Amino acid sequence: MRFGDRDVEVGMARGLKKLLISWAVLVITLVGCPLPFEFTPSNSTAGSGSIGDPANPSITAAPVLVVNEVTSGQRIDSTSTTIVSPRDVTIGFSSDTRGARFFYTIDGSNPVPGQPATRRYPDDGPAVYAGDGAGGTIKSIAIAPSMYPSVVTTRTVTVDYLTVAAPVFSPPPGNYQNDQTITIASSTPGTTIWYRIVDGTGGAPTPIPGDGLAVEYTAPITIAGHATAKSIAAIAVRSEMRDSAVANALYTIGYGEQTQAPVFSLRNGYQGVGTQLSMVTSTDGATIYYTYTDDGSLPSTPVPGGGNTFAYTGPITLTGLDTQHRFVAIAVAPARMDSDPVSATFTTVPRILVTSASDGFQGYTPTTLRIALLAVNSPGQEFGDAFVPAGTTVSVIEFAQSLGNSFTIQLNPHSEPLPVTRSVVISGDPHNPGRVTISGGNATRIFGVTGGDVTIRDVTLEAGRAQAHDGIGGAPDSSGGGGGGGVGGAIYVRGSTTSLTIVNSILRQNSAIGGAGGAGGQVNAGQFFASGSDGGDGIGVGGFPTGGGAGGVATGFDTGSPGGNGGWLGGGGAGASLSSNPRVGGDGGFAGGGGGGGARRSGDNGALGGAGGAFGGAGGRGNSSGTAGGGGGAGLGGAIFVESGALILIDTEFVANTAVGGSGGSSLFGPPHGQPGQGRGGAVFLHTGTTSFSADNVVFTNNAVASGGGPPLPEDVYDSR
Structure with missing residues (x-):
C-alpha cells in the first residue's frame, strides 16, 4: 500500500508539474515576455487546436489574413497580394485553432505581445489601409491557450481601388439638325459627375472637382441654336474608388431650312377697336411665339419658354381706344432654324x-x-x-x-x-x-379727297371715270366753246395739308378724259351779228361741273363781248361774231380748251381763238364764211390727279389707266380748227401744288396717254412741278 500510495503520489506530482509549466507559458505569453518565434519543439507538431498529451503540447495554427474581415471572405494566402477593392480595406485574422488570439504589426517588425508596435486582434481592431495604392507588410501570430504560439505569418498587401465607370452622354455626341438636351450618367452607383463645357470644336479642359471651373452635373444640359458647337469633358467620381476616365463629347447644331416667318393678318398702322389679329406661318408643324406691349415700348425678341413670351394659340382682339399695340413674333419648327423676328404696330381707333x-x-x-x-x-x-x-x-x-x-x-x-x-x-x-x-x-x-391724312389700303379701284363736258358748238353763226379738263379718273386730291397714302392696292382701267371743243357754225345770209357759245365745264373734286367760260354776247352790228375765260378746268367761251369787229375767244382755265374766235361778216379774217389752259387746245379763228371751233380740254391723271397735298404709294399696281385729251372743234369752212387737248399722266398727274410724292415698290403696266384723236402712247406719271 505504501509503495502504491507513493506511485500515485509521484504521478500526481508529475501531472501538476506539467500543468504548472503550461500555465506559466501562457502567463508569460500574455504578459508580454518574449517567446522564441518560428519555434516548434522537437517533440511537438502544429495541431488542429486540440489539447494533446500534456507532456507534448501542440503549436497554435498560424493566422490567416481575411480582407474586410467577415464581410468579404477573401483570404490572403500569397506572400504579396494586391487587393482590388471599391473602398478602403480592413484586414482581420482567423485561425484553424479554436480560441486563438492574434497579435500583429504593420511596420514590418515581428509581433511581440505587450510591445507598442504590436496590436491585439480583435481588441485593437483590424489593420486598415485607406486610399488607392495604400498597403504594407503585416506580420502576425496566433496563440491559443495551453498551446505554443504559431509561426509568424508575413504578408505584403497593396490596395487597388476599383475605377468608376466613365460617364456616358445621351444622345451620343454628333451633328444634329435641332436643339439637343444632353444627359450624362455613369453605370457605377453613387457617383458624382463633374463637367466642363466650352464653345467650339477644340475640346473642353479636364474637369477638376471643386476648382471653381468644373460644374457638378445635376440636370440635363441644353445645346441650342443654329451653327452652335459645344465641347464637353466629364468625369465620374466616388469616394474610395478611382476617378473615371475623362469622357469627351462634341455636339454641333446645324438646322435645316429656316422656318418661315409669321405673317400678321393686319397691316401696320391704324386698326379699329375690337379688330382681331391673327398670325400664320407657312411652315408645317411650326409654333409661333410672340412678345407684346401696349405702352408704346418695343417688345423684346421672343424666347420660347421665357417669362414674357407667349405661344400663339388663336386670334388676339385689339382693345382700348387710342392704344398702341406692338408685337414681335418668331416661328419655331423642329429641325429648322428659327424664323427671323417680325414686328407690327397697331393703334386702335374708332x-x-x-x-x-x-x-x-x-x-x-x-x-x-x-x-x-x-x-x-x-x-x-x-x-x-x-x-x-x-x-x-x-x-x-x-x-x-x-x-x-x-x-x-x-x-x-x-x-x-x-x-x-x-x-x-x-x-x-x-x-x-x-x-x-x-x-x-x-x-x-370714285373718291374726292379734300382733307386729313387718308389711307386707302388693300383694295381695288377700277373703272373710275372723270369725263369733262364738251364745249358748246355747232349753232348757226356762233363759234364753239373750249372743252373742259378731265382729271383724276379714280381719285382727285386737293388741300395743302391733305395727304393720301395708297398701300397694297390695285388701280386699273380708270380714265380721265378732256371735253371736246365745240364746233363752229355756219354764217347765215343776212345775219350780221351773233353771240358766242359757252365753254365746257370740267369735273371738280366734288364731282360737280365747274369752270366753263361764257360765250361772248353780241348786242349790235359791231358791239359785243369776247368769250369769257374758263375757270379751273373750264373751257373758254367763244367770241361774238360781228359785222366788222368780231371778238376773240376766251382762254381756257387750267386744262380747259380755248374758246373759238368770232367770225367777221365783212371781211376774211375773224377774231382769234382763246388760248388753251395747261395742256388744253387753243380755239380756232373765225372767217367770213364760218365761225371757229373751240379747243379740246386736257385729260390728266388717268387714275390719280393731285392738285395739292401729298401722295404716297406703297406696294401698289397701276394697270391700263388712261388720260385722253378732247378733240378740237372744227371750223366749218376749214382751218384753223380748234386744237386738241393733250393727255398726260396715264396713271398719275402731279400738279404744281403737290407738296410731296413718293413711290415704293410700285408697278405700272400698260398705262397710256393720248391727245384728242391721236394714238395712245405709254406714260405712267407726269410731274408738272
Whole structure:
C-alpha cells in the first residue's frame, strides 16, 4: 500500500508539474515576455487546436489574413497580394485553432505581445489601409491557450481601388439638325459627375472637382441654336474608388431650312377697336411665339419658354381706344432654324364696319361705304350703326366678312364721288386686295379727297371715270366753246395739308378724259351779228361741273363781248361774231380748251381763238364764211390727279389707266380748227401744288396717254412741278 500510495503520489506530482509549466507559458505569453518565434519543439507538431498529451503540447495554427474581415471572405494566402477593392480595406485574422488570439504589426517588425508596435486582434481592431495604392507588410501570430504560439505569418498587401465607370452622354455626341438636351450618367452607383463645357470644336479642359471651373452635373444640359458647337469633358467620381476616365463629347447644331416667318393678318398702322389679329406661318408643324406691349415700348425678341413670351394659340382682339399695340413674333419648327423676328404696330381707333356692298344712303341702314364716310366726315353724329365719337382725329373703315371673299361696290352712275374730308383708313384685306373692289362703272370718279391724312389700303379701284363736258358748238353763226379738263379718273386730291397714302392696292382701267371743243357754225345770209357759245365745264373734286367760260354776247352790228375765260378746268367761251369787229375767244382755265374766235361778216379774217389752259387746245379763228371751233380740254391723271397735298404709294399696281385729251372743234369752212387737248399722266398727274410724292415698290403696266384723236402712247406719271 505504501509503495502504491507513493506511485500515485509521484504521478500526481508529475501531472501538476506539467500543468504548472503550461500555465506559466501562457502567463508569460500574455504578459508580454518574449517567446522564441518560428519555434516548434522537437517533440511537438502544429495541431488542429486540440489539447494533446500534456507532456507534448501542440503549436497554435498560424493566422490567416481575411480582407474586410467577415464581410468579404477573401483570404490572403500569397506572400504579396494586391487587393482590388471599391473602398478602403480592413484586414482581420482567423485561425484553424479554436480560441486563438492574434497579435500583429504593420511596420514590418515581428509581433511581440505587450510591445507598442504590436496590436491585439480583435481588441485593437483590424489593420486598415485607406486610399488607392495604400498597403504594407503585416506580420502576425496566433496563440491559443495551453498551446505554443504559431509561426509568424508575413504578408505584403497593396490596395487597388476599383475605377468608376466613365460617364456616358445621351444622345451620343454628333451633328444634329435641332436643339439637343444632353444627359450624362455613369453605370457605377453613387457617383458624382463633374463637367466642363466650352464653345467650339477644340475640346473642353479636364474637369477638376471643386476648382471653381468644373460644374457638378445635376440636370440635363441644353445645346441650342443654329451653327452652335459645344465641347464637353466629364468625369465620374466616388469616394474610395478611382476617378473615371475623362469622357469627351462634341455636339454641333446645324438646322435645316429656316422656318418661315409669321405673317400678321393686319397691316401696320391704324386698326379699329375690337379688330382681331391673327398670325400664320407657312411652315408645317411650326409654333409661333410672340412678345407684346401696349405702352408704346418695343417688345423684346421672343424666347420660347421665357417669362414674357407667349405661344400663339388663336386670334388676339385689339382693345382700348387710342392704344398702341406692338408685337414681335418668331416661328419655331423642329429641325429648322428659327424664323427671323417680325414686328407690327397697331393703334386702335374708332371703327365703322361696312355691311352692304350697295351705294347710297338707304335710311342709313345697312351701312354702306358712303354712309361710313358720312360718319367719318361728321364726328359726333349717328348715321344708323355708323358713328364716330366727337373729337376723333382718325378712324378706320373695314368691310364685314359677311360680304364674302370677293365683292364689288358699284357706285351709282349719277352719284358724286365718295367724299373724304377727314383722316380715315379705308382698309380691305391685306392678303387679298382683290377681295374689295370699288368701281366707278366707267361713269363717275370714285373718291374726292379734300382733307386729313387718308389711307386707302388693300383694295381695288377700277373703272373710275372723270369725263369733262364738251364745249358748246355747232349753232348757226356762233363759234364753239373750249372743252373742259378731265382729271383724276379714280381719285382727285386737293388741300395743302391733305395727304393720301395708297398701300397694297390695285388701280386699273380708270380714265380721265378732256371735253371736246365745240364746233363752229355756219354764217347765215343776212345775219350780221351773233353771240358766242359757252365753254365746257370740267369735273371738280366734288364731282360737280365747274369752270366753263361764257360765250361772248353780241348786242349790235359791231358791239359785243369776247368769250369769257374758263375757270379751273373750264373751257373758254367763244367770241361774238360781228359785222366788222368780231371778238376773240376766251382762254381756257387750267386744262380747259380755248374758246373759238368770232367770225367777221365783212371781211376774211375773224377774231382769234382763246388760248388753251395747261395742256388744253387753243380755239380756232373765225372767217367770213364760218365761225371757229373751240379747243379740246386736257385729260390728266388717268387714275390719280393731285392738285395739292401729298401722295404716297406703297406696294401698289397701276394697270391700263388712261388720260385722253378732247378733240378740237372744227371750223366749218376749214382751218384753223380748234386744237386738241393733250393727255398726260396715264396713271398719275402731279400738279404744281403737290407738296410731296413718293413711290415704293410700285408697278405700272400698260398705262397710256393720248391727245384728242391721236394714238395712245405709254406714260405712267407726269410731274408738272
